[in-house]
Amino acid sequence: MSQKEDLDPGPGPSRSAVHDELLECLQTIAQVHDRAATAESLTSGLPLEQGRLTPGVFARAASRAGLTARITQSRLVQLNPALFPAVLLLEPGRACVLVALDLRSRRARVIFPELGDAETEVGLDGLQESYSGQAIYVRPRFRFDARGPEVKRQRSRHWFWGVVRENRKLYRDVIAGSVVINLFAVAMPLFVLNVYDRVVPNHATETLWVLAAGIFIVLCFDLALRLMRNAFVDLAASRADVKLSSSIMARVLGLRMEARPASTGSFASTLQSFESVRAFIGSATVVSLVDLPFVLMFAAIIALIGPPLVIPVLVGIVLVLLYAMAAQGKLHELSETTWRVGAQRNATLVESLSSLETVKTLRAESRIQGSWEKASAFLSRTSAQLRLVSSSVSSVALWAQHSVAVCVIIIGVYQIIEGNLTQGGLIAAYLLSSRAMAPISQAAALLAQYHQSSTALQSLNAVMERPVERPEGKTFIDRPVVRGDIRFDKVSLRYPEAERDALRDVTVTIEAGERVALLGRVGCGKTSLNKLLLGLYQPTAGAVLIDDVDIRQIDPVQLRRHIGYVPQDVSLFFGSLRDNILAGGGSDGVDDEAMLRAIKVSGLDGLVNSHPQGVDLPVGERGQMLSGGQRQAVAIARALVHDPRILLLDEPTSAMDHASEEAFKAGLKAFGQGKTLVIVTHRTSLLSLVDRILVIDAGKVVADGPRDKVVEALRKGQIGRAS
Structure with a gap:
């Protein structure tokens, strides 16, 4: 019986290697424009669909290669030849590169991804039949070098304001609509003025109906413009929200490990604070800021009706502005304090939930409850103060508005008595003062909302300024295949906030296909070597090389594609067993045969065969529906499923029983033929898998040699500790 027949993959379609035509078209155009671009560098971290690039994220992938892309809806004959080569989206879901178009001969030169870089001449009519009507123009961005002096205008685009600025046309329409709306606001006071001063005294009912018809038309236009203005504000905010949320998440996932915040809960609270920024820029109340300049226009009209009537309006404006400015400092202080306390309380919550079992077994509920209640009480007091100051500003503004209206009426009555103002003029001035x-x-x-959003934006700025693994503009060497040679060249490593080096001047060479075990006391630096090799941390001194290439020159995603890693602490995701095994599938895809082979080697085949859902069985959040040994087997399976050339196994069987460990060892011996194998272990039973042992102590290599000799030296106590 074949291996695939031994294992039940469960319900669902068979997985096969993914062929991404759109990605290959992008790589072809990048090559034409002399831009280095690997599949990993273009698609890493992007939301692919079934492992394939989509037109919606094409521009984001193109930007990584120093290209700009724009989708256009156009007939084939109307495409601009000056922007060739361009990507043609074909039916159904296919793509090709359009190189040239000859309308006279009705021929076109295209590059089909399945034919490599070879150009093919096709008939225009046949191409038109499969053309979806959409094309993507792709052009290179100009690259400045060190010879180009920097000027202020060429500063890099801000991650937030740059995206908001992309919607400036919508905001331009909002401003234009606000101008017209504020001009319409004058119509009602003028209508009342004319009715009281001209219609009523003269009983001119015909004039009344004409004025009423005119004001009704104005009100209808005013309603339409207000609805459109709010819709445009919401549209601009939603467009910005999608891009900003994507850029924030991409930044978080791309963070270098040494830049990772100390508290996950506090960091999550910082990211959640984007909600307040989004609410602020998407609030229809923001359009009131556009109305501010028209305050002077209304004041000028009041002055034309009766100069003394404008005095209360000006005094009220100055009073509100002075009080608002006086409250600025307190609002900013309280907003920042509220945010910090909220982040600290959220950190307590996340830490407690993630370690709930440990909390219960250690009876630590009381300590955590006390910490939570202290933070909640302080947050409650601070929030109450913030609401009090914020509401006082609004209350003072409302009081000033009503007081100004009363003062206008009082002054207006005296003006009417003196014969300087009509009743219609008084009512019009009253309406304009409120406006x-x-x-x-x-x-x-x-x-208050502004200060909360400002504090959130400052915290997000700090996140967006943290270093990432793949900085913009950096190019990497393409290494689609590696032999598996590993070399640590005088490597030292010190973790952030650490007082001493985790590794000190380590020089080790591991040949391709060699099998090595790393031994040593707890905390001696064994796992640190693995993390350096994976590119999770940068060495503070020296270099880590694979096939004589510094791994800092290799795209981190492509580097990890060549390395199968089993960590000490296994982390599983909510979903099925299949989802967790193929969690790092990316764009290269994995077929069922490779997955079933990895399951067999890891020892998961018994679980898969005995479960009715096969590989689609749910594992629960953090894999809580599986035992410790089963979670470890899943980690082994996903490390092997891509058939990497290098295997890093950090205590791979620490949670397994003896029978499971022996089965795993037997499977790994066959699977690991010709691969570079590095095992970190405290179990002597795993040493039969290796031919060489490295002993590490206090971050230094204190012994290196054949397995049997090193084991004998350890038994006799001949290997000392690092100085």
């Missing part, structure tokens, strides 16, 4: 004070009140009400 003039409304934007001031709304702007004052935004202060």
Whole structure:
């Protein structure tokens, strides 16, 4: 019986290697424009669909190769030849590169991904039949070098304001709509003025109906413009939200490990604070800021009706602005304090939930409950103070608005008695005074929300400025295949906030196909060597090389594609067994045969065969539905499923029983033929898998030699400790 018949893959379609035509088209165009681009560098971290690049994320992939891309809806004959080569989206879900188009001969030169880089001449009519109507123009961005002096205008685009600026056309329409809306606001006071001063005294009902019809038309246009303005603000905010959320998550996933924050819960709270920024830029109340300049226009019209009437309006505006500015410092301080306390409380929550079993077994509920209640009490007091100051600003603005209206009426009555003002003029001035004070009140009400959003934006700025593994503009060497030679050249490593080096001047060479065990006391630096080899950390001195190439020159995703890693602490994701084994599939894809082979070697075949759902059985959050040994077997399976040339196994059988360990050893001996194998272990039973042993102590290699000789030296106590 074949291996595939031994194992039940469970329900679901068979997985096969993914052929991504759109990605290959992008690589072809990148090569034309002399831009180095590997599949891993273009697609790493992007939301692919079934392992394939989609038109929606094509521009993001192109930007990684120093290219700009724009999708256009156009007939084939209307495409701009000056922008060739371009990508043609074909039906169904296929793509090709359009190199040239000859309308006279009705022929086109294209590159089909399945034919490599060879150009093919096809008929225009046949190409038109399969053309979906969409094409992607791809052009190179100009690259500045060290000879180009920097000027302020060429500063890199801000991650937040740059995205908001992309919607400037929508905001331009919002401003234009606000101008017209504020001009329409004058219509109602003028309507009342004319009715009281001209229609009523003269009983001119015909004029009344004409004025009423005119004001009704104005009100209808005003309603339409307000609805459109709010829709445009929401549209601009939603567009920005999608891009900003994507860029924040991409930044988080791309962080270098040494830049990772100390607290996961606090970091999560920082990322969640983007919600307040999104709410602020998407709030329809923000359009009140656009209305602020028109306060002067309303004041000028009031002055034309009756100069003394404008005095209360100006005094009210100054009073509200002075109080709002006085509250600025307190609002900023309270907003920052509230954010910090909220982040600390969230850190306690996340830490408690992730270690709930440990909390219960150690009876630590009381300590954590006390910490939570202290943070909650302080947060409650601070939030109450913030709400009090914020509401006081709004209340003062509302009080000023009503007071201004009363003062306008009082002054207006005296003006009417003196014969300097009509009743219609007084009512019009009253309406205009309310209209003039409304934007001031709304702007004052935004202060608290502004400070919360400003504090959140500052914290997010700190996140976006952290170093990432793949900085923009950096190019990597393409290493689709490696032999498996490993060399640590005078490597030292010190973790962030650590007081001493984890590794000190380590020089080790491991030949391709060699099998090596790393032995040593707890905390001596064995796992640190693995993390350096994976590129998770950068050495503070020296270099790590694979096939004589410094791994810092290799794309981190491509580097890890060649390395199968089993960590000490196994982390599984919510989903099925299949999802966890293929978690790092990326764009290269894995067929069922490779997955079943990895399952067989890891020892998961018994679980898969006995479960009715096969490889689609759920594992629960963090793999809580599996035992410790089963979780470890899943980690082994996903390390082997891509058939890497290098295997790093850190205590791979620490949670397994003797029978499971022996089965794993037997499977690994056959699977690991010709591969470079590095095992970190405290179990002597695993030493039969290796031919060479490295002994590490206090971050230094204190012994290196054939297995039997080193084991004998250890038994006799002939290997000392590092100085």
